[in-house]
Amino acid sequence: MSMRLFVSRDAGAVAVGADEVALALEQAAAKRGVAVEIVRTGSRGMYWLEPLVEVATPQGRIAFGPVTETDVPSLLDALASNTPHLLRIGATDEIPWLKRQTRLTFARCGVIDPRSLDDYRAHGGYKGFERALSLGPEAILTEVTASGLRGRGGAGFPTGIKWKTVAQAKAGRKFIVCNADEGDSGTFADRMIMEGDPFLVIEGMTTAGITVGATKGYIYIRSEYPHAVEAMNAAIKAARRGGYLGDRIGGSTYSFDMEVRVGAGAYVCGEETSLLESLEGRRGLVRAKPPLPAHHGLFGKPTVINNVLSFAAIPFILAEGAKAYADFGMGRSRGTMPIQLAGNIRHGGLFETAFGVTLGELVDDIGGGTFTGRPVRAVQVGGPLGAYFPRALFDTPFDYEAFAARDGLIGHGGIVVFDDSVDMRRQARFAMEFCAIESCGKCTPCRIGSTRGVETIEKIIRGDRVSENLALVEDLCNTMKFGSLCALGGFTPYPVLSALKHFREDFIPAPTTLQAAE
Amino acid sequence: MTAVYEPAYEASYESWDETRGAEIIAEHASQEGATLVILHALQEAFGYVPEAAIPMVAQALNLSRAEVHGVFTFYHDFRHKPAGRHVLKLCRAEACQAAGGDALAARAEAKLGVALGNTTADDRVTLEPIYCLGLCATAPSAMLDGRLIGRLDEKRLDALVAEAQR
Numbered sequence: 017m018s019m020r021l022f023v024s025r026d027a028g029a030v031a032v033g034a035d036e037v038a039l040a041l042e043q044a045a046a047k048r049g050v051a052v053e054i055v056r057t058g059s060r061g062m063y064w065l066e067p068l069v070e071v072a073t074p075q076g077r078i079a080f081g082p083v084t085e086t087d088v089p090s091l092l093d094a095l096a097s098n099t100p101h102l103l104r105i106g107a108t109d110e111i112p113w114l115k116r117q118t119r120l121t122f123a124r125c126g127v128i129d130p131r132s133l134d135d136y137r138a139h140g141g142y143k144g145f146e147r148a149l150s151l152g153p154e155a156i157l158t159e160v161t162a163s164g165l166r167g168r169g170g171a172g173f174p175t176g177i178k179w180k181t182v183a184q185a186k187a188g189r190k191f192i193v194c195n196a197d198e199g200d201s202g203t204f205a206d207r208m209i210m211e212g213d214p215f216l217v218i219e220g221m222t223t224a225g226i227t228v229g230a231t232k233g234y235i236y237i238r239s240e241y242p243h244a245v246e247a248m249n250a251a252i253k254a255a256r257r258g259g260y261l262g263d264r265i266g267g268s269t270y271s272f273d274m275e276v277r278v279g280a281g282a283y284v285c286g287e288e289t290s291l292l293e294s295l296e297g298r299r300g301l302v303r304a305k306p307p308l309p310a311h312h313g314l315f316g317k318p319t320v321i322n323n324v325l326s327f328a329a330i331p332f333i334l335a336e337g338a339k340a341y342a343d344f345g346m347g348r349s350r351g352t353m354p355i356q357l358a359g360n361i362r363h364g365g366l367f368e369t370a371f372g373v374t375l376g377e378l379v380d381d382i383g384g385g386t387f388t389g390r391p392v393r394a395v396q397v398g399g400p401l402g403a404y405f406p407r408a409l410f411d412t413p414f415d416y417e418a419f420a421a422r423d424g425l426i427g428h429g430g431i432v433v434f435d436d437s438v439d440m441r442r443q444a445r446f447a448m449e450f451c452a453i454e455s456c457g458k459c460t461p462c463r464i465g466s467t468r469g470v471e472t473i474e475k476i477i478r479g480d481r482v483s484e485n486l487a488l489v490e491d492l493c494n495t496m497k498f499g500s501l502c503a504l505g506g507f508t509p510y511p512v513l514s515a516l517k518h519f520r521e522d523f524i525p526a527p528t529t530l531q532a533a534e
Numbered sequence: 535m536t537a538v539y540e541p542a543y544e545a546s547y548e549s550w551d552e553t554r555g556a557e558i559i560a561e562h563a564s565q566e567g568a569t570l571v572i573l574h575a576l577q578e579a580f581g582y583v584p585e586a587a588i589p590m591v592a593q594a595l596n597l598s599r600a601e602v603h604g605v606f607t608f609y610h611d612f613r614h615k616p617a618g619r620h621v622l623k624l625c626r627a628e629a630c631q632a633a634g635g636d637a638l639a640a641r642a643e644a645k646l647g648v649a650l651g652n653t654t655a656d657d658r659v660t661l662e663p664i665y666c667l668g669l670c671a672t673a674p675s676a677m678l679d680g681r682l683i684g685r686l687d688e689k690r691l692d693a694l695v696a697e698a699q700r
């Protein structure tokens with residue numbers, strides 16, 4: 017009997033050597049005449065342990081990591097003789113970091129072979145879809161609404177209401193669009209799911225299709241994600257072959273098919289109307305709302321546009337029932353959130369948990385603080401449009417409303433950790449610079465204001481009329497907040513103002529600098 | 535992680551040829567909203583989007599030249615001239631900044647003698663910023679000719695730069 021080994025093919029694992037490790041395992045095993053089967057999975061999301069190698073045993077999978085090519089011979093020795101190894105972590109399922117999670121969306125990620133429809137089905141895949149078929153559109157809408165699921169792309173809009181609007185719209189054609197533009201720094205959950213469990217996204221989109229009466233879907237993936245593009249394309253082909261895309265899907269009377277479209281390096285194309293423009297082959301200029309995409313979306317037709325994680329939550333909700341999902345969470349934030357721990361962090365990765373966990377638990381306890389070993393000073397939550405929080409706000413629970421109440425946002429669930437060497441003036445400057453680079457150019461406050469913002473913060477950094485220029489930045493932020501069509505211009509003030517408010521000491525020059533400037 | 539890098543994959547592009555360009559355009563023109571799809575396909579074949587292709591795309595899609603040009607210039611990905619033999623992209627977004635990316639970017643600029651966004655005089659290396667590769671838990675990150683590299687440090691960066699210069 018051959019030994020089954022699991023090595024991730026996730027881009028994050030490949031970037032730290034997973035391909036080389038897989039190859040070395042294969043070659044070393046062949047040389048020894050040991051039969052091995054290497055399954056390339058998604059990632060478990062414990063990136064500090066990548067490349068992670070797991071071996072199947074009668075007691076479950078045993079994990080080793082982080083493994084390098086040079087570790088391979090000793091690892092094979094240990095496996096052959098069943099003796100201890102320095103990199104042995106133990107049973108994967110017992111790793112506390114994984115055990116503490118509630119993996120509803122990420123249940124299969126890192127476990128199954130993402131290229132295999134059979135593996136997906138063997139692990140509960142398409143169970144939700146089968147129940148959806150038996151429920152019919154009305155009852156599916158009731159379930160999705162009752163689950164309390166809110167859009168995971170950032171805005172947190174109730175998914176059930178969005179779907180209902182499209183279901184009720186009368187039109188010859190309707191579309192399902194999956195937003196896989198994931199441009200926020202500090203986020204990678206969409207990428208992980210597309211690479212590690214792509215059929216889940218297809219199942220979620222197909223379910224949306226039968227619910228609202230759409231027969232065509234697009235998934236718009238950013239060009240920075242070539243591995244995800246490849247994984248989704250492979251899964252779409254396999255789903256077609258397996259009868260889960262195309263005519264009479266899963267033996268039903270419904271038809272649904274989908275294709276991948278690739279972005280071209282524009283952050284603003286993650287904004288839903290900009291994305292639709294881009295899909296139509298135009299510049300990604302943000303459209304004024306109303307009309308909503310639900311009424312007037314892709315090619316002017318009623319369109320459901322949701323984030324990858326929103327679609328990916330659907331199969332669980334339908335398989336296990338709305339209540340099973342809604343039982344997790346707090347307040348109006350129901351279910352689980354795949355949180356992404358990033359930046360200068362010891363235990364970075366994907367941590368899916370019920371809403372309500374505090375920022376401090378996430379950063380200090382789960383994340384283990386910084387990898388540089390220096391104190392955590394600031395965290396940016398929710399991507400480049402999210403606020404910087406100091407330690408004083410670490411009691412904030414992960415919840416849409418709790419973050420909003422503190423002038424922050426959870427966005428797509430990314431947390432970027434900075435140690436005490438951070439200069440918050442530079443972070444504020446970068447927020448403005450990023451807005452200037454990525455602005456679609458439609459509104460003056462966003463296009464011009466952000467460039468002015470960069471210049472003004474640079475003056476502050478040089479110590480030039482600091483208090484005057486600080487007041488100017490605050491003014492600019494207000495103009496951008498209220499005079500921008502979309503959240504790129506409208507929310508860039510969040511990182512800037514939060515840096516000013518919570519880290520004022522970085523902006524006020526020390527006495528020596530003052531003298532030097534005089 | 536493993537410090538042994540495979541040699542950089544050197545992209546070999548076709549040189550611009552009108553017939554070949556027309557073929558690529560025709561292959562994708564019937565798709566809905568095909569402009570980006572075609573521009574991507576052209577760049578994949580030729581390494582950039584040749585000026586001469588713009589009116590051809592416009593004609594095939596029944597659009598004005600200005601419209602296609604507008605699309606071409608809007609997106610950061612599309613090049614109007616070929617890049618250097620190797621393209622080294624360094625992530626400049628926040629998670630990579632938090633992990634020491636600023637100093638590494640400055641180091642790469644100094645080693646190559648060009649600022650981000652430029653190509654070395656010998657046309658060997660194009661150094662570019664990129665805003666997040668989704669590798670933010672193993673930051674700082676880079677991409678050399680399509681190959682991803684995480685947990686970048688000075689040593690690994692120097693190796694990448696040397697590899698790109700070869």
Ligand SMILES: Cc1cc2nc3c(=O)[nH]c(=O)nc-3n(C[C@H](O)[C@H](O)[C@H](O)COP(=O)(O)O)c2cc1C
Pocket residue numbers: 166167168169170171172173195196197198199200283284285286287288289321322323324326327502503504
């Ligand atoms: C500048 C900007 C960038 C955005 N980027 C993304 C993105 O990359 N992915 C995403 O799902 N939503 C993004 N959004 C939010 C979308 O506009 C939209 O709210 C979302 O796709 C709706 O799906 P959901 O309800 O499932 O969250 C962005 C919004 C703005 C203003």
Ligand code: SF4
Pocket residue numbers: 284302454455456457458459460462463500501502503504505506
């Ligand atoms: S705020 Fe900026 S990105 Fe958004 S529509 Fe206006 S100019 Fe475009």
Ligand code: FES
Pocket residue numbers: 201202203625626627628629630631665666667668669670673674675
């Ligand atoms: S911020 Fe650099 S990879 Fe995400």
